Amino acid sequence: MAALAAPWTTIANAQSERLRIGLTHVMLADQAAFLSHWAEYLSARLKTAVAFVARDDYQPLHDMLNSGQIDALWTCGYPYVRWQSQLRLLAVPVYQGAPTYQSYLIRSKGDSTIRGWSDVRGKVFAYSDPLSNSGWLVAQGQLAEAGIGPHDFKRTFFAHGHRNVAEAVAARLAQAGSIDGYVWETMRKQGMSAALQTEVVWKSRFHGFPPIVSVLGPSSLKLDQLQDTLLAMAQDKVGRELLRTLNLDGFIAGSPAVFDSIRQLARSVPASGVGP
């Protein structure tokens, strides 16, 4: 994962300004080769060098975005609605025909002691990220409904990524975890053992898919070009191949309304930082 901290660059035009895009492992694993290809693809179309900057958690990426260290960020719906007033929505991925996804409650395969949210009381529970909708916010809503407070667990911890949640539950470091359904399904599709050794206990309603955002500000040509390029990826062969690897259909411009369900959920969770 440390390797992902290094930027992947393609020198398409050494004179032009570099475009830096931040992301977490909200998508798939540390696939350096894939990110390199995607950066090459974007660089070729934007006529500028594109680099991806990866971090484990959303918070440092948002700090980098706010401080101008990165130009765009593939974040989660929950931080988007939390800081919506400061962010520009560039694109929303389309997964299985819609810009939405689900949150899953998973358990170790064969562990019949957990059949729903009420069964996680007294257990070791894994979250993904404190700024993750599917990996924290959805769980908080469900736990509140089940009447389970933070001290009713044996232990809880953040696994710094959805994939790590699956691995923690598969290794029985945690007995259950809250995970991004898109990530879990894609891991399962790719035959990853962590997904195969876990099973889904519960699925949430559909929420807006983690979007790509930038800081809200004056119009930026390179960000406009980035948005256009992302929205047009499904229209060329290389773009489709990259999307296929991402297990996505494409990108749409989207709108804040896509994230209404998350906004609504965040408002119901006192510690979410989203006011009514």
Added chain:
Amino acid sequence: MLDRLPYRVQIPLGLSVAVVIAALLVTAVAARISARSARQGTLATVERAVVLLAAQSRPLLLADDTWRVFTLLRDTAALLPGTQAGHTRAAILDTEGQVFAASDPSHLETGRLVLGDELHGRPLPKPARIASRVLLARSDEGVTLIEPIRSEDGQGQGFVFVDIDGVVFAPAWAALSQPALFGSLLAVIVLVPAGWWIGRRMTRPVASLARFIERIGREDPAVLHAEVPRMADPELGRIAGAVDRLIGEMHDRQRAEHRALSSERMAAVGRLTAAVAHEINNPLGGLLNAAQTLRLHGANERARTQTLSLIERGLKQIRTTVAALVPQLRIEDRPLEENDLADVVTLVLSVALRRGIDLRSHSEVVAPLRVPSTVMRQVMLNLLINAVKAAGDKGWVEAGLTADAHAVRFIVANSGERLDKEALESRVTAESGNDPDGFGLWVCRELATQFSGGFTVVQSDRAATELLFWIPNRERHEIAAVD
């Protein structure tokens, strides 16, 4: 069985066995040392890993980051021996002694109380009692290691816990023995032909010497003496030298035997001549007396007839005696008659009278006599002449001939010097050693032996010497085994 094999097989076989035994012994010793070193090495590795875990987990414990502690354990545990096979477990415990994260959560569940609880049937110390590293030996040779994690200012933050099963420390005998077996195999492959060649080279002079020794006794020592193999090896040289000396001694002894045989032949001729002379001389005195009697009383018909008859029987005895001594002459012998005793007494009588000896004889024959007359006459004449000689002047000699169905016995007693059994044996032995004076005793012993009879001294209070000669009373006497 091994010692029955030839040296060219024994030597490579012995070398191979020695190499295999040495390899096995070296392997066993090396395995012990290796097992001890491996244990120490494993413990050293574990201790280094524990130090690493303590240092790396300290900030993660402060951040309460279970996932990163887990990944740290998962990555570090790969350095610990036995982790892959599930024989080693590592964990970071919180200050309460509960599992914060473990390398294998399925065995050390998150949140499980470890310190102060039982593990493998033994209670572990409580957190408050662990001030420094604790190394606990398990009954299965495994170990449990607990290392406190402290902040720089000494505040306890948790513990590193490593539990290793005994099987991790067990020597890998198969892996250890493989080089030894391979080495032994190589050694055998090299040593068998080398040993065969060396054995053949070593045994070649021995075989040559053995073949030479086999010729001893079959070939002329003089020829062998000239062909003794020359050995370069000092030990074989000593053997060859000894064989050479042996052949020389054999040669000398053979020559000595030839000389002895020649001397013995000459002695035998002498003894034969003496015997002939003795046996002819004995009746000769009687015959001369008979001739004198014939000259004086030949006019008397009866006396002449008796004397001539006596002379005839005496001459026949001489002829039969000569025939007995010279086997080529075969002359029919008649059976003994009771009158033969009187003849013999008559032949000896003149000598006895001259010495004033009282010569008495008697016979007691209760069964037909079947023994040859010549033998018994020769014996009786010899014994009587000896007795007359031994009786001394004015002494007495008494002869008795008895016969029954089983044996014919002739007993002669005299008043002379006592002759006991040992003295008789000595005289008989002396007779065989060319002593013509008592030749008759030796002849008697020889005849007794030839006719399966006996010749011995009889214990007697009456006579100084009483000799008994007996042979079985049968017509045909099997000659006993006499060379």
